[in-house]
């Protein structure tokens with residue numbers, strides 16, 4: 299199992315999509331079922347027994363001589379029109395590291411469990427981290443009432459996928475506290491490439507706040523309503539989007555309006571309603587909270603000025619999470635000479651796994667830092683380094 303074979307497996311998983319010609323693999327979808335068929339096979343080939351829990355995570359276990367467990371993994375779901383490595387690369391590198399143990403007939407003094415999470419991105423239900431929340435015992439049953447763009451409730455989707463929505467609470471990790479959770483993931487940023495390094499150790503995962511915001515005005519005839527009498531929801535929303543962009547003044551903040559929909563959405567109708575998403579992140583929680591308050595206050599002022607109604611609903615909020623100093627030290631040692639630490643602006647399942655164990659992450663250089671984009675790209679050489687480093691990490695942990 300070398301870098302090339304891991305990339306070939308990511309290419310195969312890229313064919314598991316809901317939208318032919320693009321990679322879109324939502325939670326509990328047929329595309330995800332298709333991906334599971336491949337991944338369960340690969341888990342078994344690596345000497346592991348695979349099982350699926352109620353929320354739809356895959357769990358595969360490689361027994362050790364002791365009964366403690368180290369968790370490895372990442373997520374199998376994707377954003378819309380995604381790249382092929384965000385998520386799957388981490389699951390494939392974890393399986394490759396176990397495959398090498400299995401091929402060498404080696405056992406570690408602990409078991410290794412590979413987790414392939416069901417829903418890190420939240421594409422289908424606007425949720426976040428459904429899979430890792432379930433394992434961390436933090437799944438919110440109210441999420442089961444969320445509906446997707448076709449009006450299917452999450453409970454129905456879980457059922458159709460083969461899980462029992464009433465038993466998701468039982469998916470929580472019930473064994474002894476795991477030795478740790480280690481996730482290999484593309485950096486999704488430019489730092490490693492700028493340093494000319496194949497891998498780096500993650501220091502912390504930025505905190506993030508997500509909101510759904512609606513500006514409501516009055517739909518009207520584009521030809522007859524005088525400009526001064528209009529209550530154009532899209533004009534208000536556009537002023538707000540410009541205000542969000544002004545966040546660029548603070549290097550410790552990023553803010554994004556990723557999705558915006560206009561109703562009724564006809565060329566000759568004044569927009570009556572605009573729904574938009576707001577995503578605010580910072581490595582510092584206070585900075586993020588102050589900025590969220592500022593932006594929501596601004597939205598209110600814009601609505602008043604433009605004679606619009608405003609509704610804001612918080613979707614999710616997660617504080618920044620530091621990786622475990624112990625895991626960081628072991629990963630730095632596994633990399634060796636010149637190893638660096640890199641912060642993560644992207645969220646990862648480790649955010650919730652940190653509630654049940656110490657977390658560590660290994661970033662892999664990706665071309666131009668591009669991600670959440672089909673142009674996402676890594677090299678077989680860098681992936682080979684990641685597999686080697688993860689193997690050395692397992693060795694170092696075993697020696698400890």
Ligand code: HGY
Nearest residue numbers: 418419643644645646
């Ligand atoms: O949005 C994120 O940071 C992650 O890709 N879910």
Ligand code: MN
Nearest residue numbers: 377384419670
């Ligand atoms: Mn992602």
Ligand code: MN
Nearest residue numbers: 373384385418
């Ligand atoms: Mn990811």
